[in-house]
Amino acid sequence: MGAFRVPRSRANQTHQALRGEILAALKPVLFDDYRSSYTARAELEAAFASKMRQRHAIAAHSGTIALFLALRACGVGPGDEVITVGNSDISTTGSISQCGAIPVLCDVALSDYTIAVDQVENLLTNKTRAILPVDLHGHPANVKALRSLADRHDLKIVEDAALACGAFDHGAPVGAFADVAMFSFAPFKPLGSAGNGAMLVANDDSLADELRLLVSYGHDPQHNNLPPGYQNYVAEGYNVPLDGLQASLLLVKLPYLDEWTGRRRAIVSQLEAGLADTTARLPRFRAESSPTFRSYAIAVDRQGELHQGLRAAGVEAVIHYAPPIYDYSVYAGMFPERGTLTATKRLAGEIVNLPITPELTNDDVDYMIDVTRKLLNDG
Numbered sequence: 527m528g529a530f531r532v533p534r535s536r537a538n539q540t541h542q543a544l545r546g547e548i549l550a551a552l553k554p555v556l557f558d559d560y561r562s563s564y565t566a567r568a569e570l571e572a573a574f575a576s577k578m579r580q581r582h583a584i585a586a587h588s589g590t591i592a593l594f595l596a597l598r599a600c601g602v603g604p605g606d607e608v609i610t611v612g613n614s615d616i617s618t619t620g621s622i623s624q625c626g627a628i629p630v631l632c633d634v635a636l637s638d639y640t641i642a643v644d645q646v647e648n649l650l651t652n653k654t655r656a657i658l659p660v661d662l663h664g665h666p667a668n669v670k671a672l673r674s675l676a677d678r679h680d681l682k683i684v685e686d687a688a689l690a691c692g693a694f695d696h697g698a699p700v701g702a703f704a705d706v707a708m709f710s711f712a713p714f715k716p717l718g719s720a721g722n723g724a725m726l727v728a729n730d731d732s733l734a735d736e737l738r739l740l741v742s743y744g745h746d747p748q749h750n751n752l753p754p755g756y757q758n759y760v761a762e763g764y765n766v767p768l769d770g771l772q773a774s775l776l777l778v779k780l781p782y783l784d785e786w787t788g789r790r791r792a793i794v795s796q797l798e799a800g801l802a803d804t805t806a807r808l809p810r811f812r813a814e815s816s817p818t819f820r821s822y823a824i825a826v827d828r829q830g831e832l833h834q835g836l837r838a839a840g841v842e843a844v845i846h847y848a849p850p851i852y853d854y855s856v857y858a859g860m861f862p863e864r865g866t867l868t869a870t871k872r873l874a875g876e877i878v879n880l881p882i883t884p885e886l887t888n889d890d891v892d893y894m895i896d897v898t899r900k901l902l903n904d905g
């Protein structure tokens with residue numbers, strides 16, 4: 527099939543509009559002193575930390591590796607349990623398993639699809655080390671409520687905000703109530719690079735130091751008393767920083783994030799008005815939650831029919847997070863709690879994600895509403 531009339535992303539249009547700024551930002555990394563690449567990364571980290579009102583931001587190669595590093599920095603290791611959700615990306619559970627820890631799945635709320643906070647306490651054991659809530663589709667999980675629970679039980683919170691750059695909760699940018707939060711810069715994310723990328727944010731100085739070490743080989747830039755030219759490694763780390771070209775592109779884009787988030791919300795308001803009287807169940811949010819919308823996830827009875835029908839009509843709908851994580855073959859025989867995850871299972875069979883990209887016109891959105899209504903037989 528050719529190009530979609532309403533695609534998931536029109537970032538290329540935005541990149542064209544910012545062409546001059548982008549090329550000027552990329553130039554030093556390509557043609558100046560090699561340190562320009564490090565400078566771009568450091569500038570992005572500083573700008574991002576300030577935007578997210580956090581003391582520290584550490585740029586990494588991808589959200590997947592960044593989640594793993596965040597858990598490691600929080601001390602998660604073999605035999606620990608980490609409570610998370612089953613309606614997410616494989617990297618959410620994968621990051622836990624790769625630390626040698628055990629992901630324990632909590633059910634989610636049918637209203638906004640995020641972790642059912644009232645069910646977390648029942649899952650605690652003496653092995654629980656951390657909670658990993660996910661801001662699914664850009665909907666903030668109620669991490670403030672989890673914070674008090676975590677503090678009572680001496681647990682860390684690593685927030686998977688991969689999809690939620692630009693979202694606020696309880697008056698603060700998402701991530702504010704976590705020990706570490708991760709934002710992905712993969713191309714379809716609310717702040718997308720042209721490749722892979724992610725940012726970790728943290729307020730705690732020693733956690734941030736540990737994250738910096740893990741991103742860069744475990745190399746300590748302080749030489750202490752070593753002879754000149756000698757290196758000091760204080761951890762076995764990885765080599766997974768964000769590369770300078772992506773950092774330069776993101777530095778150009780970051781100042782526009784609020785404008786784009788506003789446009790995403792305006793598109794959703796138009797969709798809400800156009801679909802309110804249909805059989806589709808629209809997500810509902812807590813009063814304090816101010817989502818960004820990577821996509822607009824609606825729940826319907828005939829998921830496959832709507833998904834295929836929209837795509838045939840040129841609307842690039844997708845189904846995110848089906849089946850639930852525990853049904854992937856890699857997890858065969860795992861997750862004995864699967865039978866208790868009724869909302870997770872139900873949503874996996876109902877969600878259809880309508881495309882949202884800030885460049886959509888009101889006409890594009892009207893077209894999407896029209897096609898959706900017809901396919902739902904709602905006229």
Ligand SMILES: Cc1ncc(COP(=O)(O)O)c(C=O)c1O
Nearest residue numbers: 588589590615617686688710712
């Ligand atoms: C909820 C969630 N967490 C983590 C990730 C991993 O991010 P990345 O693609 O940057 O590795 C994704 C990617 O789509 C995601 O959707």
